[in-house]
Structure formats: C-alpha cells, structure tokens
Amino acid sequence: MKYGHFDDENREYVITNPKTPYPWINYLGNDVFFSLISNTAGGYTFYKDAKFRRLTRYRYNNVPVDTGGKYFYIKDGDTTWSPSWKPAKEKLDSYECRHGMSYTKFKGVKNGIESEVLQFIPLGFLGEIQKVSLKNTTSKVKKLKLFSFIEFALWNAEDDMTNFQRNFNTGEVEIEDAVIYHKTEFKERRNHYAFYSVNQKINGFDTDRDSFIGLYNGFDDPEVVSEGKSKNSVAHGWSPIASHYIEIELQPNEEKDFIFMLGYVEVDEANKWESKSVINKNPAKEMIAKFDTVEKVTAAYNELRVYWDNLLGKITIESGEDKLDRMVNIWNQYQCMVTFNMSRSASFFESGIGRGMGFRDSNQDLIGFVHQIPERARERIIDIASTQFEDGSCYHQYQPLTKKGNAAIGGNFNDDPLWLILSTTEYIKETGDFSLLDEMVPFDNDVTRAKSHFEHLKASFYHVVNNLGPHQLPLIGRADWNDCLNLSCFSKDPNESFQTTGNKKDSQAESLMIAGLFVVYGKEYVKLCNIIGKTKEAEAAQVHVDNMIEAVKKDGWDGEWYLRAYDYYGKKVGSKENEEGKIFIESQGWCTMAEIGKEEGLVEKSLDSVKEHLDCEYGIVLNSPAFTEYKIEYGEISTYPAGYKENGGIFCHNNPWIMIGETMLGRGDNAYDYYTKIAPSFLEDISELHKVEPYVYCQMIAGKEAFKPGEAKNSWLSGTASWNFYTITQYILGIKPDYNGLLINPCIPSKWNGFKMKREFRGAVYNIEVLNPNNVSKGVEKMIVNGETITSNIIPILEKGKSHEIKVIMG
Secondary structure, eight states, X not given: OOSEEEETTTTEEEEOOSOOSSOOEEEEOXXXXXXXXXXXXXEEEEESOTTTSEEEOOBTTOXXXXXXXXXXXXXXXXXXXXXXXXXXXXXXXXXXXXXXXXXXXXXXXXXXXXXXXXXXXXXXXXXXXXXXXXXXXXXXXXEEEEEEEEEEEEEOHHHHTTOHHHHTTTOBEEEETTEEEEOTTTTTTOOEEEEEEESSOOSEEEEEHHHHHOTTOOTTSOHHHHHTSOOOBOOBSSOEEEEEEEEEEEOTTOEEEEEEEEEEEEOOGGGSEEETTEEOOHHHHHHHHHTOSHHHHHHHHHHHHHHHHHHHTTEEEEOSOHHHHHIIIIIHHHHHHHXXXXXXXXXXXXXXXXXXXXXXXHHHHGGGTTTTOHHHHHHHHHHHHTTBOTTSOBEEEEOTTTOOEEEEEEEOBTTGGGHHHHHHHHHHHHHOOGGGGGSEEEETTEEEEEEEHHHHHHHHHHHHHTSBOTTSOBBOBTXXXXXXXXXXXXXXXXXXXXXXSOOOTTOOOEEHHHHHHHHHHHHHHHHHHHHTTOHHHHHHHHHHHHHHHHHHHHHSBOSSSBOOEEOTTSOEESSTTSSSOOEEHHHHHHHHHTTTTTTTTHHHHHHHHHHXXXXXXXXXXXXXXXXXXXOTTTGGGGGSOTTBTTBTOEETTTHHHHHHHHHHTTOHHHHHHHHHHHOGGGGGGGHHHHOSOTTSOEEEEOOTTSSSTTOEEEESSSTHHHHHHHHIIIIISOEEEETTEEEEOOBOOTTOOEEEEEEEETTEEEEEEEEOTTOOSBOEEEEEETTEXXXXXXXXXXXXXXXEEEXXXXX
C-alpha cells in the first residue's frame, strides 16, 4: 500500500494519506535554526542545540504517537478541522503534505474551504515562517475562526521533562499587539527569548495551556476552540503556549493570507530591557518586519529553492533508472545535509537530549556532504579535532552549543580517532585545500595545547599503533563502530548503561574491524604524507600498515571469512567455532575494502561468505546466526531479540562497506544488487511493512531471523546516508575525487549500457558520459577529455569557470 508518491520535478515527496505507518517527517533550516515537522504538523523547533535551546515542546513515545507540534484549527460553524489533519483529526475532503527541500506544505480541503500552510526557515534567519492561505470556493460567504497553537518548551529539554516542581513556577510571557513573547528565566541567567507572531490584528489570544486546551481535553479538542473564543489567558508558571484567534470573513472565491512567525532572539546584557521587567522587543520587531507581506515571504521561499538548486546541482546523474536518479540527485544528498547538521541528536527516534555531535558520526557524515559546502565541512573538521587528546583518543561526542566534548555516553571507543583521517583526506581531495593541515587546532579545546591539524592526524594513526593486543591487532577499548559489542563490560545490572559502565581493567580484547579500518586509512595517511613531502613519516607509517596486514592474515582469518574480534579471554568472536554469531559484517567490509589477502583469495572468499550467510531479501544482516541468549562477555549485542538492531538486524550503515568490497573485485552486479535492497526509493511499494519514510535511509531494517523481517526503524539520522551516497557515486558509478583530479573507475551492473554524470569539481563543471558497449562491470578502455584521448583514468584538474566534456569507454 502506498501513502504518496515522488514528485521529482519539484523535488518533493507528496503524502496523500495522513495515516502513514509511522510519522513521516522533514527538516526545516540549513544552518543554526531548525525544525522537525511530520506529515501531520507534529515536531519542534530549536536553535543550535535540541537539548539546551529548544523552543517548542514535543512528546516522544506518546499515545497517540506524534503529539505536540505547530497546529492550526479552523472552525467553520460547528465543524473544526486542521489543514494537516491533526490535531483535530476531522476527516478532510482532500489532504496533501508535500515535503520538499527544507520546506513543507500542507493542503487541506473541507466544506468548500481550501487551506494551504507553507512552512520554512528563510536562509540565515532565526525564525520559522508559516504562511496560511484560506480560500472560499463556494458561492456563499464563509465566516471562519482561525486558531494558531504552539507550546513553548522551557529551553532545556531534559529539565523541561523532569523538574516540574520548579518549572511549573517559572513560565513567563508578554503580549503586545499580535505577538506573544516567551521570556522564561530572561531576568536571571538568559539573554534570549522566543516569540510567535501573526501579521494581522487578532481577536484574542491565549498563553496558558490549561486555559486553552482544558485540563481534561487533548490537542484534538481544545476547550477554547470548541467554545469558539479565546480566553486572553496570561501564563504565570505552568505551561506557556502561544495561540492567536482571528475571525475571518471570506466572500465567494476570495482568498486571504496570514503570515505567522516563530522566532528566536538573543540580546546583549546591556540591552535586555525596554523598561523594568519589559523585554527589549526591537530585535523581534525587526525580524517580523522582514517577512510581514506575502511578497517578502515568496521572495525568501524562492531564494531557498534556488539555494537547493545550486547545492543539488553539484552532482547529478542520468542512469535511465528513476529510482536511482532520485536518490542520487535529490533525497540522498538532502539527507546528507540533514545528518551533517544534526549528527544523531534530533529525529523522531533521537530525542535531542542524549546525544550531541558524535566524533565518529560527524567525521563519516562529512563524506556525503563535503561537495555541497566545503567551507562548513572544514569548520566541522576543526571542531571535531578540537575534542581530541594528545594521545589520539577523543571525546565520543560534543554539544553543538559549546563545541566542548563530554563523556555523557562514554568514551574509549578505539575506532574513533581513525575517522578523522577519513574526513580530512576526503576534504582535501574535494577541495585541494592542503592549508587545513597547517591549521593550529587545540587538544581538548585548550588553545594552549594547540598543534597543527596534521599532528592530530598523526596522533590518530599512532593511537592504534600504541594500543595493540596479544595478536598485534588493535585493542577494541569500550567498543569499536559497533557500540553494542562490549567485550570488556560484563554487565549484570539492568540499571546501568553498557556504554558508560566501568570496563574490566587491562582488557586485551581485539578488533578485526579496527584492523581493516587502520589498513584503509593507514594507506591514506601514508599517501597524504608522501604528497606533502613527509616521506620519512610515510615510510615509518607504512611499516605499521604492513605489520597490520600480516597480523590479520596470521590471526584474523577463520578459513572462509575474517574473524570479528578476540574477546576478553582471548577467544575468537565471529568464527565457525562459535555456536552463534559465527560471522559478522564489519570485519568482512573493512578487511575487503583494505584488500587484505586479495592475492591469496581471502577477499573473494569473504564476500562469498557474506552472500551465503548474511544476505537476505531486505539487505545484509550484521551477524549470523543471531544470538538467542545473553552472553555477558559480548555485552549489549546479545540483549536484542534475534533479527533486531545489532543482533542480526540489517544495519544499513555497514551494507555499503560490502558494496565497496564487491567493487574491489569488479563484481558490479553484486554491488548494485546490495544497493537496491536498502535504498528507500526502491522500497516504496512495501511502505506498509517498512513503516518509515520511503525517501530517506533508516538505520536498521529487521533481519531474516526477526519476527517481522523488513520492518525498519531509526530513520534520517544515520551514517547510512553518507556511506550510501559515497558508495554509489564514488565506487559503483566510480567518479572519485583524488588529489590530482577525478579518478574514473566505474563498477556497474553488466547489463548497463552506461550513464551520465555532471560533477562540479574545484570550480569547473565535468560533463561525464560513460559508455559500456561490451557490457562489462569494470574497466576503463579509453578516456576522451575535451576531444583529446588521455592514457590515464584520472581526469586532471581542468580550467575553472568552464564546462568540460569527458567521454569514458569501458572495456
């Protein structure tokens, strides 16, 4: 069953049934001010940090699901309805939600009234616009009552949900004209307030939630709306809200527009007050004036559309396959922008409280984003590196408001440092900006301990070298990429976290995944050192890479696949000797990407084993067989039911590692088959089973041993987005930035006759046509650049400001 369809021309997903299997959401905002919005207007807004600067309230894990948002109620006689269907839930004559690039539109029709709500955040603006349009399509005069509604959160989302004895006494508001100001704690420790405005004279307002809704009512039937008149309530403590009441008369075929704005203001200490206890409203009034007409709003909306035209125009393909083209050209790139902005902090599966910007996560998110806005990627790399320590270890996350690292979800994840080499080298390959390496970057955000960014990379590399176990393989620490494989935890207490509880001391548990990761990015580190003239450093580092390759061959191979790890006791994990969890995806992915033992056939055997043991209809499962009992020496992984999350679930983040491994062998059919199994646009027809959005990747799909294989969870904020974009564009389509140009090395399905890609690269446009006359999967026979044949498969850096024509003949 479908719930909507793709509109590729407008770059929108159009939802026509409001009762989606789970709320299908969108993100508004591109820089520091953001909103999450569902297909029925649920969600919330925040400035920079979803924990410390949340403007509006949302209720996670609530019944009914998706409760709290930015709502409108239209009262037409005795009928009350909402353009977004919720919260009123009155059946509409027609409903449509269009999620686009940083905007969402709702269209609802009821009893001859057409409504449209456009919601977006203008570029560089700390406010969200809601343009409400109402049209009377009947031959009679219509008298309507319009009520707006938002619920203010008390800024700190965690405290907001727990500290009721205080918070029920702190809420403060001001009302002036048609603007409601939320100023809780402004007189003491805050220099910021929020406001909600409308560009019309209002007939009433409410700012106290209980007065508006009624203590025993829900969002679907507020007391004020039911009675048809505001109470002009002023919140003192309790739960501040903002609701405008407007009486509207529409002649036949008449249309009226209303512009609402939810804004955030910061003022300096010297200018906080207009008079005693009255806040300085001038900044808010200036913001409101910028968008107080339909013309101004339309101009800002068009500017946003052009912004996305430019961003998405940097890489476009024509493959002849609509499902592939819309992923590469639109939705996958869009999701990469969102994950860059959010890391793993705020989605409908992440509350915005427990996790900030991840060290590992943000480095990986960059590889799908760096081509869009390289200067922001550069800034992010420096922010990430600043949370590192001199020994190469790092905080696992940092809060975006302060940019300082914290150990709220633990530390000592020994794969973390290596990802900095990934993001840095991908940034330099994309931009040619080697100056990043000379940037002075602090350790632990202490400027007195700053060293060049290159020294941070060196520390990352040698953190592995200095933390090897008995088999000369990398120590896993608390965990590696798989946070749930806790080989040093041994937890018996259900009230403690696997990620933060104390590790067993002096653990010698080792990771084959980190071993493969080290070889891949160790080679990159060596290559970078040679390019910048640090040949002695390159030679020294190469020795360690070679030693790791030999260690994996000697003690990391299990006969048909790579081991996953050695546990605390030195026993094999991910071996045919194990009863459960015989084979894991992570070490197969990274060791095949590293091509360890390729000449001896290890890579081919490993990938054949993945196909035999891990592949299924919905993707590649993480491990098999799944665990059916708790193994205390393995930790959280064995706590999940079989087939879910890390225990035999399809973790979409790591499926691309196998795809890349397949391209190393030239097996394009296998690589693309794996790609289509988890790409959301290919799954639209099973939305009822899949549940989450058919336009963005999710983190996890239930695996073959699950109760409900194919059901997905944890959409939007996942490294899946960047890795799939990176894999399809750079390894399957094979257009890969390098230090000296664009490397062309496609590995495509053999039935393909070719494809086209337009690629902006270092100020020039490369129009690349790949022809596959002999229907091979891999191999470049000839390349013609601007009419001249070249012998290399690297297109050199071409003249900026011009378009260049490249023809690639595979063979």
